[in-house]
Amino acid sequence: MTRYSDSTYHFFDQVYDVVRLIPEGRVTSYGAVARYLGSGRSARMVGWAMNACTSKPDVPAHRVVNRNGMLTGKMHFTTPFAMQERLEAEGIQVREDVVVEFKRLLWDPSRELEL
């Protein structure tokens, strides 16, 4: 198993916790999660964390897309279609690998959680 530094592992947990809070039928972006976690974390790190979450079925990774609503991570799922299928199963329409009405469905943790 790949080993990560303690700080990195902690960061992974933070990302997973936020992703688990995304309501069904909503989506968020890597950047939104990174901003919510703050403290020098970049969107790339969030994507990197998600890449390691494939073995964590309880993390709704399909609800995390890039800032344009594009399903950039679809190729990392069990099948390239799994991500879109899961989204559509929640009532989220996907067209040309992009979430329809993304702007309306966006769930920004730093705004929705309104700390």
Place this chain on the structure above:
DNA sequence: CACTTGACTTATT
């Protein structure tokens, strides 16, 4: 140790 890569985003041209 230097360079490339990547589930990203923002700024600049």
Place this chain on the structure above:
DNA sequence: TAATAAGCCAAGT
């Protein structure tokens, strides 16, 4: 509005 550059930061080579 679209293409490019720059910032990002850990891992892999």
